Amino acid sequence: MPISQREILIRTFKSNKTSVVGLFMAFSVVIIALISPWISPYDPISQDMNVQHAPPSWKYPFGTDSYGRDQLSRILWGSRVSLVVGTLSVLFAMAAGIPLGMIGGYKGGRVDNLVLRFIDIFMSFPIVILGLLVLAIMGPGLIKIVIAIGVALTPRIARLARGSTLSVKGKEYIEAARAVGQNDTKIMLIHVLPNISGDILVMGTLWVATAIIVEASLSFIGLGVRPPTPSWGAMIRDGLDQLTNAPWLSIFPGLAIFTSVFSFNLIADGLRDISDPKLRG
Amino acid sequence: MLKYTIRRMIYVLPTLWAVVTFVFFLIRIVPGGPAVAALGSYATAESIQQLEKQMGLDKPILVQYGKFLKDLCQGDLGKSLITNKPISQEIARSLPYTLDLAIGGMIIGILFGIPTGIITALRRNRPPDYIGRVLSLVGISMPEFYLGILLMYVLAIKLQLFPVLGGGDLSHLGSRLYHLFLPALTLGIIMTAFISRMVRSSMLNVLREDYVRTARSKGLHEKVVIYKHALRNALIPTVTVIGIYMSILMGGSVLTEIIFSRPGLGKMMVFAVKDRDYIALQSVIIIFSAFVFLFNLITDLLYSLIDPRIEYH
Numbered sequence: 001m002p003i004s005q006r007e008i009l010i011r012t013f014k015s016n017k018t019s020v021v022g023l024f025m026a027f028s029v030v031i032i033a034l035i036s037p038w039i040s041p042y043d044p045i046s047q048d049m050n051v052q053h054a055p056p057s058w059k060y061p062f063g064t065d066s067y068g069r070d071q072l073s074r075i076l077w078g079s080r081v082s083l084v085v086g087t088l089s090v091l092f093a094m095a096a097g098i099p100l101g102m103i104g105g106y107k108g109g110r111v112d113n114l115v116l117r118f119i120d121i122f123m124s125f126p127i128v129i130l131g132l133l134v135l136a137i138m139g140p141g142l143i144k145i146v147i148a149i150g151v152a153l154t155p156r157i158a159r160l161a162r163g164s165t166l167s168v169k170g171k172e173y174i175e176a177a178r179a180v181g182q183n184d185t186k187i188m189l190i191h192v193l194p195n196i197s198g199d200i201l202v203m204g205t206l207w208v209a210t211a212i213i214v215e216a217s218l219s220f221i222g223l224g225v226r227p228p229t230p231s232w233g234a235m236i237r238d239g240l241d242q243l244t245n246a247p248w249l250s251i252f253p254g255l256a257i258f259t260s261v262f263s264f265n266l267i268a269d270g271l272r273d274i275s276d277p278k279l280r281g
Numbered sequence: 282m283l284k285y286t287i288r289r290m291i292y293v294l295p296t297l298w299a300v301v302t303f304v305f306f307l308i309r310i311v312p313g314g315p316a317v318a319a320l321g322s323y324a325t326a327e328s329i330q331q332l333e334k335q336m337g338l339d340k341p342i343l344v345q346y347g348k349f350l351k352d353l354c355q356g357d358l359g360k361s362l363i364t365n366k367p368i369s370q371e372i373a374r375s376l377p378y379t380l381d382l383a384i385g386g387m388i389i390g391i392l393f394g395i396p397t398g399i400i401t402a403l404r405r406n407r408p409p410d411y412i413g414r415v416l417s418l419v420g421i422s423m424p425e426f427y428l429g430i431l432l433m434y435v436l437a438i439k440l441q442l443f444p445v446l447g448g449g450d451l452s453h454l455g456s457r458l459y460h461l462f463l464p465a466l467t468l469g470i471i472m473t474a475f476i477s478r479m480v481r482s483s484m485l486n487v488l489r490e491d492y493v494r495t496a497r498s499k500g501l502h503e504k505v506v507i508y509k510h511a512l513r514n515a516l517i518p519t520v521t522v523i524g525i526y527m528s529i530l531m532g533g534s535v536l537t538e539i540i541f542s543r544p545g546l547g548k549m550m551v552f553a554v555k556d557r558d559y560i561a562l563q564s565v566i567i568i569f570s571a572f573v574f575l576f577n578l579i580t581d582l583l584y585s586l587i588d589p590r591i592e593y594h
């Protein structure tokens with residue numbers, strides 16, 4: 001019985017242990033973010049000055065912070081900010097970057113030159129610094145962080161989309177579509193986009209990981225969501241002053257960032273092995 | 282070679298100009314303008330007017346832009362809105378700390394990343410490869426500020442091997458290196474992860490090439506095959522991405538400097554954001570991207586040096 005391309009992909013994915021582990025971990029983080037209001041033992045923002053800097057215990061597994069707030073509850077709630085910013089900013093960057101890269105790669109010539117210049121200009125800013133610049137101008141806020149990181153990721157996704165489009169452009173099916181008189185927009189949407197989406201999906205998971213780190217970095221600097229909304233980066237910053245006497249304040253939120261980023265990187269690693277058959281073991 | 286260098290620079294200059302222009306106009310769209318932002322919303326109209334006049338912010342924007350470009354070409358980055366001191370002096374003082382950190386991180390990354398990449402590629406799908414791959418994934422998943430805090434907690438606070446804070450005395454080499462070690466190690470560990478992954482995959486690609494098979498079938502010793510034929514070619518793509526990695530390092534240096542209280546450009550930038558000193562922010566960001574351009578240019582030139590197939594015209 002012939003097996004479809006899709007089935008081959010699913011089988012390879014299943015046989016790739018790292019990506020299965022990554023998928024499982026990422027799935028857990030998403031579930032935690034969804035159900036955090038019900039599983040948090042305490043209110044993440046209610047203060048209790050009687051239990052400042054309580055070390056980890058059965059009552060407070062991850063200890064309490066300078067305002068006596070339960071760290072575990074804050075970390076569970078904090079997953080929402082990280083995941084929302086991580087995924088939305090990548091979607092934002094894809095919505096802007098894919099058309100840009102595809103048009104540049106497909107049209108070539110002058111248009112492509114313009115696109116390349118745009119990519120060059122924006123790639124000259126490290127992601128964190130471009131994000132910081134945009135946020136410094138717009139001021140803090142969840143949507144603004146999504147825009148800031150999205151803007152910083154756009155040239156990177158545009159570059160990838162352009163490269164993939166170039167490699168697809170010369171294929172026979174594109175020639176065929178052009179020969180039967182389809183217009184450029186249609187060819188890009190029906191023929192180019194589906195064929196470059198694999199590459200972009202792989203990198204997409206990788207960019208979600210990057211976006212989570214950048215969000216944590218920006219909120220570590222103090223440009224994240226407004227307090228008292230818990231976010232992991234800001235929790236680490238608040239804990240930094242207490243590193244000598246209450247190290248758990250920075251260690252646990254950092255572990256949360258690391259775990260989420262690691263899970264997305266695992267998925268991306270596995271997906272890349274699959275999409276590049278030469279590297280299959 | 283000289284021709285090629287000049288051609289590359291001619292390509293880079295307009296892009297650099299576009300970056301500078303972009304930053305200039307972006308800063309000007311701050312609500313109320315930079316002066317209002319710096320003085321805060323409680324400032325009186327007179328004090329705002331005075332600051333604007335003093336800084337030339339009351340002139341038409343194109344006049345400001347013209348003066349800004351002219352000053353920039355002469356190395357004048359304007360004055361801080363807060364301290365009223367020339368920003369270029371402040372940058373000159375901070376830059377060595379950031380460059381030390383970025384270069385130190387890169388050296389550690391290269392020293393450990395390349396051997397790790399080679400070993401994992403040669404022992405593919407065996408225990409050393411698994412361990413190396415997992416560790417490198419851990420490395421790229423670790424935010425530099427978190428790794429910095431962990432290293433600081435263990436090596437500086439608990440074991441007291443290194444200083445917790447500060448950049449040290451630049452004129453004293455010992456103190457300079459002593460204060461540099463932990464921050465550079467932080468970025469170096471992350472770089473090691475990036476570089477070893479890159480070397481591993483390009484090494485695997487090269488090992489499948491015909492010339493490696495030819496070298497083996499000639500009966501050459503395996504060591505000669507690996508180091509003379511495979512490694513040299515595997516390192517070419519690695520060199521090309523070092524420019525990109527330098528940009529990651531510059532970004533990472535911002536957070537690392539804050540953790541370790543190093544008085545570098547990153548710290549200066551974050552203070553500029555906090556003080557809402559947009560003129561200082563504009564200057565630091567321009568300097569940052571100028572360095573990214575410079576590193577990319579160096580990488581391009583290195584690339585053409587080690588790969589004779591690249592032609593200079």
